[in-house]
Amino acid sequence: MATKFFVLFLPFLFCSFVHSSIELGSSIVAGTNSSWRSSSGDYAFGFYHLRSGRYLVGIWFDKIPNKTLVWSANRDKPVEIGSTVNLTQSGQFVVQPVNDVLFSIHDGTNTTSAVMLDDGNFVLRDSLSNYLWKSFDSPTDTLLLGQTMQVGQKLFSNTEGSVDYSTGQYSLEIQQSDGNILLKAYRYTDSAYWWSDTAGNEGVRIIFNNTTAALYAVNRTNQIIHNLATADIGAIEDNYHRVLVNDQGNFQKLIYPKKNGSEWIAMWNAVTKPCTVTALCGVYGFCDTTGSDTKNYTCECLPGYTPFDPTAPSKGCYLSQAKNLCAANSSAPDNTVEVKEVQDADIPSKGFFFFDLQGIDNTDLENCKRELRDDCLSMAAVFNGSTCIKKRFPIINAIRLTPDTSNHVMLIKVPLVDNEKDSSLVVLTVALILCSLLAVLFAATAIYHHPFCLYLIHKRTPPKPKPKPMDINLKAFSFQQLREATNGFKDKLGRGAYGTVYGGILNLEGQQVEVAVKQLEQVEDQGEKEFVTEVQVIALTHHKNLVGLLGFCNEQNHRLLVYEKMENGTLSNFLFGEGGKPSWESRVRIVLEIARGLLYLHEECDQQIIHCDIKPQNVLLDSSYTAKISDFGLAKLLMKDKTRTNADARGTMGYMAPEWLKNAPVTSKVDIYSFGVMLLEIIFCRRHIELHQIEEGTNGDDMILIDWVLCLAKENTLRNTVIHDPEVESDFKRFERMTMVGLWCINPNPTLRPSMKMVVHMLEGNIEVGVPPIN
Ligand SMILES: *[C@@H]1O[C@H](CO)[C@@H](O)[C@H](O)[C@H]1NC(C)=O
Ligand SMILES: *[C@@H]1O[C@H](CO)[C@@H](O)[C@H](O)[C@H]1NC(C)=O
Ligand SMILES: *[C@@H]1O[C@H](CO)[C@@H](O)[C@H](O)[C@H]1NC(C)=O
Ligand SMILES: *[C@@H]1O[C@H](CO)[C@@H](O)[C@H](O)[C@H]1NC(C)=O
Ligand SMILES: *[C@@H]1O[C@H](CO)[C@@H](O)[C@H](O)[C@H]1NC(C)=O
Ligand SMILES: *[C@@H]1O[C@H](CO)[C@@H](O)[C@H](O)[C@H]1NC(C)=O
Ligand SMILES: *[C@@H]1O[C@H](CO)[C@@H](O)[C@H](O)[C@H]1NC(C)=O
Ligand SMILES: *[C@@H]1O[C@H](CO)[C@@H](O)[C@H](O)[C@H]1NC(C)=O
Numbered sequence: 001m002a003t004k005f006f007v008l009f010l011p012f013l014f015c016s017f018v019h020s021s022i023e024l025g026s027s028i029v030a031g032t033n034s035s036w037r038s039s040s041g042d043y044a045f046g047f048y049h050l051r052s053g054r055y056l057v058g059i060w061f062d063k064i065p066n067k068t069l070v071w072s073a074n075r076d077k078p079v080e081i082g083s084t085v086n087l088t089q090s091g092q093f094v095v096q097p098v099n100d101v102l103f104s105i106h107d108g109t110n111t112t113s114a115v116m117l118d119d120g121n122f123v124l125r126d127s128l129s130n131y132l133w134k135s136f137d138s139p140t141d142t143l144l145l146g147q148t149m150q151v152g153q154k155l156f157s158n159t160e161g162s163v164d165y166s167t168g169q170y171s172l173e174i175q176q177s178d179g180n181i182l183l184k185a186y187r188y189t190d191s192a193y194w195w196s197d198t199a200g201n202e203g204v205r206i207i208f209n210n211t212t213a214a215l216y217a218v219n220r221t222n223q224i225i226h227n228l229a230t231a232d233i234g235a236i237e238d239n240y241h242r243v244l245v246n247d248q249g250n251f252q253k254l255i256y257p258k259k260n261g262s263e264w265i266a267m268w269n270a271v272t273k274p275c276t277v278t279a280l281c282g283v284y285g286f287c288d289t290t291g292s293d294t295k296n297y298t299c300e301c302l303p304g305y306t307p308f309d310p311t312a313p314s315k316g317c318y319l320s321q322a323k324n325l326c327a328a329n330s331s332a333p334d335n336t337v338e339v340k341e342v343q344d345a346d347i348p349s350k351g352f353f354f355f356d357l358q359g360i361d362n363t364d365l366e367n368c369k370r371e372l373r374d375d376c377l378s379m380a381a382v383f384n385g386s387t388c389i390k391k392r393f394p395i396i397n398a399i400r401l402t403p404d405t406s407n408h409v410m411l412i413k414v415p416l417v418d419n420e421k422d423s424s425l426v427v428l429t430v431a432l433i434l435c436s437l438l439a440v441l442f443a444a445t446a447i448y449h450h451p452f453c454l455y456l457i458h459k460r461t462p463p464k465p466k467p468k469p470m471d472i473n474l475k476a477f478s479f480q481q482l483r484e485a486t487n488g489f490k491d492k493l494g495r496g497a498y499g500t501v502y503g504g505i506l507n508l509e510g511q512q513v514e515v516a517v518k519q520l521e522q523v524e525d526q527g528e529k530e531f532v533t534e535v536q537v538i539a540l541t542h543h544k545n546l547v548g549l550l551g552f553c554n555e556q557n558h559r560l561l562v563y564e565k566m567e568n569g570t571l572s573n574f575l576f577g578e579g580g581k582p583s584w585e586s587r588v589r590i591v592l593e594i595a596r597g598l599l600y601l602h603e604e605c606d607q608q609i610i611h612c613d614i615k616p617q618n619v620l621l622d623s624s625y626t627a628k629i630s631d632f633g634l635a636k637l638l639m640k641d642k643t644r645t646n647a648d649a650r651g652t653m654g655y656m657a658p659e660w661l662k663n664a665p666v667t668s669k670v671d672i673y674s675f676g677v678m679l680l681e682i683i684f685c686r687r688h689i690e691l692h693q694i695e696e697g698t699n700g701d702d703m704i705l706i707d708w709v710l711c712l713a714k715e716n717t718l719r720n721t722v723i724h725d726p727e728v729e730s731d732f733k734r735f736e737r738m739t740m741v742g743l744w745c746i747n748p749n750p751t752l753r754p755s756m757k758m759v760v761h762m763l764e765g766n767i768e769v770g771v772p773p774i775n
C-alpha cells in the first residue's frame, strides 16, 4: 500500500519541481553557493566563480565536475564577492555589483517570473507565460541544443579557455549582406579565415537541432543550405552537447558523456589547419607546423622578435631594438638593418587587402632583399620564385608552408643592435612615470598591486649621467622672487592635475616677460636632486610645439615651474568655449602642430618622454594660436595622491589607452591613443563624451565620441556629419583621412597603433592611410 502511494505521488512531486519558477523579489548573492537550477539539475544560473576570485553572472553545466560555463551577462566585467543578481518586484532583472553601478540584464516591466529551463535557456516570463527575454537570444561563445543563431547575432571567443572568459579576438557571424557565415579575427581588418560559402542566401540561420544534434544553416524557407556538423550516432541524451567558438579561433561541436565522461570531446571542427587562423600566434608571431602534420602547431616569433610573454608565445612578439628607420638623416640602411630569410614560409594576403604593398614581378631573391632593405616603411616581404611582395606591418599571419608544395621565402627585416648608442625606444626611463600615474588613477582598485607596476619598480634603471647644469639655459628663482612676480599669487590662470597656475611678470635679462608659474602640489617627497634632475630633462626640450620652461624654484617644500605664458589659453577652451567653433583650417593646423610636438617628445629629443596625459586641457595656444603641448615630463613628479578625487581621474579617463587597465606592457603607444581621441575631438569639434544624447533614436550610443565615429565609419556615413559644414565638406577627403588616422590611433591593440612618425606622415598625406580595423 505504501509503495503504491509513493508511486502515485511521484509524478506530482516531480511536476512541482518542473514548474518551480523564480518569483519576483528573488535574488542570489555572489559567494554563497546558491543558484537557480533547471529541473533536471543539468544547468544552473547564478554567480560563476572565476580563478581570479571574482564572479560572472552566468549559466553552466552543473553536473560536470568542472562546471562548464555556457553563457554570461558580464564577461568583460566580473563582479566581487557579495554582489547580487535580483529579479526585482517591478520586474527588472538587474545585477548590483559591490562598489559599482547597477546594470540590468532586462529592463522590462511585465515580468512576473523567471525559470531556468532544462535546455540551458534562462527565460523571463509574463503572466501569460510568454517569454519576454531569453538567454538564448544573446549568446556569448556557445550554442546549446535547440538554440538558433541569426543575422545580427555573433559569437565571440573567450580570451583564454577556462582561465579568462572576457571577449577574445575571434568572432562568428552571419554576414548581413549575403548570408555567408564567417569566422574572423574581428579586431583586425580580417575579412575571414573560414567561411561557409553560403553567400547569395537570405534570412540565413544556424540551427543546432535538438532531435538530431546536427548543426546546419538554413535559409528563409527553412531549407538546409549548408551542413556543418553531422547528426550524432546513438542517443543524444547520453551526452551533453555544445557548439563553441574557442580561444584558438575554431568553431567546433563538442560532447561530454554523461556517464563516464572526463572531458569535452570535439566531434567536428570548422578549421582543420590551425595556422590558417588569423593572428593565432599574435602580432609578429610565426605559426609553425611540424612537418606534414598540419593539425599540430607551435607559436614562435619572427626572427629578430621577442615574445611579449615567454610562457605564452601565442600572445605575440615585439621588436626589442625598435628604431625609426624612416627618420630623416638616418644613416645608410645597409649598416642598420639585416634581412633574414625563412624558407618555406608565407604571409598570405588573402583577405588582408591593405597589408600588401606593391609587388615586383620577374625579379630574384637578391633584388627582393634589396627592395625590402631600402624601403623604410616595410618590415617584411615574401618571394615566391618570381614575384617579390612587400608587406605592410603589423604582420599577423606568418605561417610555415609544407616544404614540397612551395618555393616561398619569407624575408624579415631586423634592425641591427647598435652598441654605441642607447636604443631609441628605451621604455624603462619612463618606468617611474607610468608607475606613479597608475597608482594615482587606480588607487581605489586592485591595480594598485598591478604586477607590471611592481616589475617596473624593481627594474628601475640606474641613473644615467646627466647633462651638466651649465649646458642648460635654465634659471633657478627664489620663492620670494616668484611671489613678487605673481603679485602674491593673485592672478590665477587655471588649475591642472599637478597644481595651480598663476600669471605674473618677471624680469629676465633686462626684459619684462609674461610668465605662467605652476605651483606643484603633489610632488613626491623625493630629494632636491631628483627634482632638479627631472626639471633639467624638461628644460632640455626645445620645440616650437612645446611650451618652453624658463625656470624653476626649489626651496624647502616649495616646488614651482616657470613657463612662458600662452595668451590664448587651452585648446579645450578654444574648441568648446564660448567663441564658437574654430575654422576648419585652424583645426587642421592645430592637429598637425600637436602631432609634431608629440613626435619630438617620443622620437627626437635626447631622452624619450611619454606624456601620459594628452588631452585638450594640456595643449595651450600662444598669441598666434600656435598649439603647444604643456605638462610633459611632469607625470614623473606626481605623487601617490590623497586629495585628487575620482571625478578628476574620470576627466582623463576618456583619453586613457585600454592597456592601462590590463596587465599589458605600457609604452609610448598610450600617448598615441590619447592623441587619437583628441584628434577626433578636434576635427568633429565634439567632446569625447557628451552627457546628453546627440542624435534622435540612437539609444544614446552616440554619447561616446569614439564609438560614434567608429559607427559612422562602419556604416560609411561620415559624409552626413559634414553636410551642414561647407568648409569641411569641400575638404572631405582630408577630413576622412584624418578620421582614419584617428581610428588607427585608438586601436585597442597598442602594437597596431602607428608611431608618431607614421601619424605625422599620414596626416601630411605623405603616405597612404589604410582602412583601420573597424568592428
Ligand atoms: C560552498 O561550497 C564549497 C564546496 O562545496 C564549500 O567549501 C564552501 O564552504 C561553500 N560556501 C558557502 C558559503 O556555503
Ligand atoms: C537585491 O537583493 C538583495 C538581497 O535580497 C538586496 O539587499 C538588494 O538591495 C537588492 N538590490 C536591488 C537593486 O534590488
Ligand atoms: C506590458 O503589458 C501591457 C499590457 O498587457 C502591454 O500593453 C505592453 O505592451 C507590455 N509591454 C511589453 C514591453 O511587453
Ligand atoms: C526542440 O526544440 C523545439 C523548438 O525549437 C521545442 O519545441 C522542442 O520541445 C525541443 N525538443 C526537445 C526534445 O527538447
Ligand atoms: C530537427 O531535425 C528533425 C529531423 O530531421 C526535424 O524534423 C526538425 O524539424 C528539426 N528541428 C528544427 C528546429 O529544425
Ligand atoms: C532556400 O534554399 C532552397 C534550396 O537551395 C531553394 O530552393 C529555395 O529557393 C531557397 N529559398 C529562398 C527563400 O531563398
Ligand atoms: C564510457 O563507457 C562506455 C560504456 O559504458 C564505453 O564504451 C566508453 O568507451 C567509455 N568512455 C570513456 C571515455 O571512458
Ligand atoms: C578540471 O579542472 C581541473 C582543475 O582546475 C583541471 O586540472 C582539469 O584539467 C579540468 N578538466 C577538464 C576536463 O577541463
Ligand SMILES: *[C@@H]1O[C@H](CO)[C@@H](O)[C@H](O)[C@H]1NC(C)=O
Binding pocket: 293, 295, 296, 297
Ligand atoms: C602535437 O605535438 C605535441 C608535442 O609537440 C604532442 O605531444 C602531441 O601528441 C601532438 N598532437 C598531435 C595530434 O599530433
Ligand SMILES: *[C@@H]1O[C@H](CO)[C@@H](O)[C@H](O)[C@H]1NC(C)=O
Binding pocket: 328, 329
Ligand atoms: C638632416 O640633414 C640636413 C642636410 O644634411 C640638415 O640640414 C638637417 O638639419 C638634418 N636634420 C637633422 C634632424 O639632423
Ligand SMILES: *[C@@H]1O[C@H](CO)[C@@H](O)[C@H](O)[C@H]1NC(C)=O
Binding pocket: 359, 384, 385, 386, 387
Ligand atoms: C608569384 O606570385 C605572383 C603574383 O601573385 C603570381 O602571378 C606568380 O604566378 C607566382 N609565381 C609562382 C612561381 O608561384
